Amino acid sequence: MNEITAITPAPVLALDRGDVAALFDLPFMELVFRAAEVHRQHHDPNKVERATLLSIKTGGCAEDCGYCSQSVYAESGLKASKLMDVEAVLAAARDAKAAGSERFCMGAAWREPKDRDMDAICAMVEGVNALGLQSCMTLGMLSDAQAQRLGEVGLDYYNHNLDTAPEHYDKVITTRTWQDRLDTLDRVRGQGINVCCGGIVGMGETRDDRVGFLHALATLPEPPESVPINALVPVPGTVLGDILKDVPSARIDDIEFVRTVAVARILMPTSVVRLSAGRESMSETTQALCFLAGASSIFTGDKLLTTGNAGSDQDSLLFAKLGLNQVETRAVIA
Ligand code: SAM
Ligand code: DTB
Ligand code: SF4
Numbered sequence: 001m002n003e004i005t006a007i008t009p010a011p012v013l014a015l016d017r018g019d020v021a022a023l024f025d026l027p028f029m030e031l032v033f034r035a036a037e038v039h040r041q042h043h044d045p046n047k048v049e050r051a052t053l054l055s056i057k058t059g060g061c062a063e064d065c066g067y068c069s070q071s072v073y074a075e076s077g078l079k080a081s082k083l084m085d086v087e088a089v090l091a092a093a094r095d096a097k098a099a100g101s102e103r104f105c106m107g108a109a110w111r112e113p114k115d116r117d118m119d120a121i122c123a124m125v126e127g128v129n130a131l132g133l134q135s136c137m138t139l140g141m142l143s144d145a146q147a148q149r150l151g152e153v154g155l156d157y158y159n160h161n162l163d164t165a166p167e168h169y170d171k172v173i174t175t176r177t178w179q180d181r182l183d184t185l186d187r188v189r190g191q192g193i194n195v196c197c198g199g200i201v202g203m204g205e206t207r208d209d210r211v212g213f214l215h216a217l218a219t220l221p222e223p224p225e226s227v228p229i230n231a232l233v234p235v236p237g238t239v240l241g242d243i244l245k246d247v248p249s250a251r252i253d254d255i256e257f258v259r260t261v262a263v264a265r266i267l268m269p270t271s272v273v274r275l276s277a278g279r280e281s282m283s284e285t286t287q288a289l290c291f292l293a294g295a296s297s298i299f300t301g302d303k304l305l306t307t308g309n310a311g312s313d314q315d316s317l318l319f320a321k322l323g324l325n326q327v328e329t330r331a332v333i334a
Contacts, residue, residue, distance in 0.1 A: 014219070015215065015218060015219055015267070016215075017211055017212060017215045020211045020214055020215045020218070020263065020267065021207075021208070021211045023262075023263045023266055023267075024207060024210070024211060024259055024263055028255060028258075028259065031259060031262045031263070031293075032258065032262050032289065032292060032293045034262075034266060035261075035262035035263075035265040035266050035292075035293045035294045036292055036293065036294065038265055038266050038269045038294065039265055039269075039293075039294040039296070041269065042269050042270050043294075043296050045291075045292075046323060046324055046325070046326070047296070047324065047325055048291060048295070048296060048297060048298060048319070048324050048325060049102050049103065049272060049274075049296060049297035049298075050099075050100055050101050050102060050103075050297070050298060050299075050300045050315075051101060051102065051103035051104070051105055051136070051274065051297055051298070051299050051300070052092075052093075052096035052099070052101040052103070052104055052105065052299065052300060052301055053105045053106075053107060053299050053301070053303075053304050053305060053309075054084075054089065054092050054093075054096075054104070054105070054106050054107070055107050055108075055109070055305040055306060056083060056084045056089055056106045056107065056108050056124070057081065057082065057083045057084065057108035057109055057110065058070060058078065058079075058080065058081045058109055058305070058306060059078040059079060059080035059081060059109055059306075060072055060080030060081075060109060061109035061110060061111060061140075062110075062111045062175065063111050063140070063173065063175045063176060064173060064174055064175045065163075065172065065173045066171075066172045066173065066203070066238060066239035066240045067172065067200060067203060067232055067233075067235075067238055067239075067240045067241070068109075068235075068238060069235040069237070069238055069241075069306045069307065070109035070305070070306060071238070073239075074235070074237050074238045074239075075237035076235050076236065076237035076238060076241075076306075077237060078306060080109075083108065083117055083120060085120075086120055086123045086124055086127065089106065089124045089127070089128075090124070090127040090128070090131070093127065093128045093131055093133060094131060096133065096301075097131050097132070097133055099300065099301070099312060100300075101133065101300060102133065102134060103133060103134040103135075103136055103156075103157070103297075104128045104131075104133045104134070104135060104136065105136035105137075105138065105157075105159065105299075106124060106128075106135075106136065106137050106138070107137075107138045107139075107159070107305050108137075108138070108139045108140070109305075110139055110140040111140050111141065111175070111176070112139070112140045112141040112142065112143070112146075113139045113140065113142070113146060115145075115146070118146060118149055121137065121139065121150075122149055122150070122152075122153040124137075125137065125150065125153045125154065125155045126153050126154070129153075129154050129156070134156040134157065135154070135155055135156045135157070136155075136156060136157035136158070136159055136196060136226075137150065137155055137157075137158055137159070138158070138159035138160065138196075140160075140184075141176070141180055141183075141184045142158075142184050142187050142188065143187075144187055144190075147184075147187040147188055147190065147191045147193070148191055150188075150191065150193060151191030151192055151193050155193050156193070156194055157193065157194045157195070157196045157225070157226055158188040158193050158194070158195065158196060159196035159197070159226075159228065160181060160184050160185055160188065160195070160196070160197055161181075161197055161198050161199045161200075161228065162178070162181055162197055162198075162199055162213065162216055162217060163198075163199035163200055163213075164199055164200065164203060164205055164209055164212075164213050165205065165208070165209040165210070165211070165212025165213045165215075165216065166178045166212060166216060167209070167212060168203075168205050168209040168212070168213075172203060172240070185197060185220065186221075189221070189222065194224075194225040194226065195220075195222070195224040195225055195226070196224060196225065196226035196227075196228065197217060197220070197224040197226075197227065198217065198224070198226075198227040198228035198229050198230065198264075198274070198276070199213050199217075199228075199229070199230065200230040200231070200232050200277070201213075201229065201230070201231060201232070201252050201256075201257060201260050202231045202232035202244075202250070202251055202252030202257075202278070203232050203240055203244075204240070204243065204244060204250055207256075210256075210260055214260070214263055214264055214267055215267075217264070217267070217268065218267035218268055223267075223268045223271060224268070224271060225270075225271055225272065226271060226272045226274060226297075227264055227268055227271050227272065227273050227274065228274040228276040229257075229260060229261055229264060229273065229274065229275060229276060229295070230276040230277035230278055231252050231257055231277060231278025231279075231281075231282070232244070232251075232252070232277075232278065233277050233278055233280075233281075233304075233307045234251075235306075235307060252278075254282070254283070254286040254289075257282075257286065257290070258286065258289045258290055258293050259293075261273060261275070261290045261293045261294060261295050262293035262294060264294070265293060265294025265295075266294075272296050272297045273294050273295050273296055273297070274295070274296075274297040274298065274299070275287065275290050275291075275295040275297070275298050276298075276299060276304075277299075277304055277307065277309075279298065279299075279309060279310045280307075280308050280309055280310050282310075284318050284321070287318065288318075288322055291322065291324070298315065300312050300315050
């Protein structure tokens with residue numbers, strides 16, 4: 001061995017889709033065990049973060065996302081509303097904080113914000129931060145200047161999902177491209193804002209699409225700090241809600257959903273993995289398996305943006321049954 005070979009570090013092998021597929025293919029017990037091991041190395045396994053969502057501007061969105069009740073192309077009967085007042089948003093944030101939430105996520109049904117809305121948006125971010133909550137915004141595509149303003153006012157997280165595999169993207173959304181999504185993610189990163197980026201399963205995608213989706217997230221220039229995994233909520237009047245409502249088998253199988261969470265946990269060990277939409281129709285047992293497999297956050301409250309959510313009472317009961325968030329358990333298990 002010459003000197004150069006001796007000091008050259010072993011090459012870091014790039015993660016490829018085959019590696020991700022191999023994780024999905026593991027026997028379920030093995031996969032969940034490995035995910036739980038990774039989870040314990042980086043997180044308190046008995047702590048689940050609670051986040052609260054608020055729709056600050058509902059409906060009338062120009063995009064044609066096939067899953068979304070808020071698209072102008074959907075016949076969901078949703079009435080479009082204007083951007084909420086800053087004070088009303090902060091009142092909801094105070095309620096969320098009082099109910100035990102740690103993060104406050106504000107969502108707007110926009111293709112992109114208008115510059116004239118940015119003063120109000122920035123005041124919301126500053127007000128939420130001042131309450132001692134982590135702030136998160138999801139407003140659609142951002143220009144450089146808009147991302148810069150959000151960075152300057154101290155936005156903690158920007159949520160912008162890749163949603164599915166690159167090759168499945170245009171089957172779900174045609175009014176923007178995968179590259180548009182990557183461009184906004186780059187702008188957010190460039191301002192030092194934490195990235196919240198995940199997607200939806202149960203949209204009729206194949207296992208290979210789920211592999212491509214998680215591979216895309218894990219191989220971003222930096223992995224997202226926060227990864228929401230949504231199970232499709234089939235809303236009547238949306239393209240996907242209508243296609244899938246008569247096909248019960250199209251609903252994502254619970255075991256496959258837990259596999260998706262487990263693979264996300266293994267691929268992105270330090271990220272928050274959020275069990276997001278779809279929890280209302282999930283059994284307690286499935287949710288418990290998701291926590292075991294590495295889910296470390298949920299949305300609490302009766303409502304997500306426009307659809308229902310497992311309410312706080314139900315969640316408190318589940319947390320009590322599972323002994324979640326009772327004490328600082330790192331010390332207990334050490
Ligand atoms: N307009 C912004 C955007 O698309 O980035 C922000 C709001 S949008 C509602 C945020 C995310 O919610 C979507 O990317 C999608 O992952 C999720 N979502 C929307 N409708 C859903 C549904 N019916 N079921 C599950 N997840 C959904
Ligand atoms: C995300 O990935 N899930 C949240 C949050 N980001 C903004 C939104 C879920 C929306 C579910 C459908 C609805 O309530 O309209
Ligand atoms: Fe608009 Fe976001 Fe809904 Fe797509 S997911 S229609 S961009 S609100």
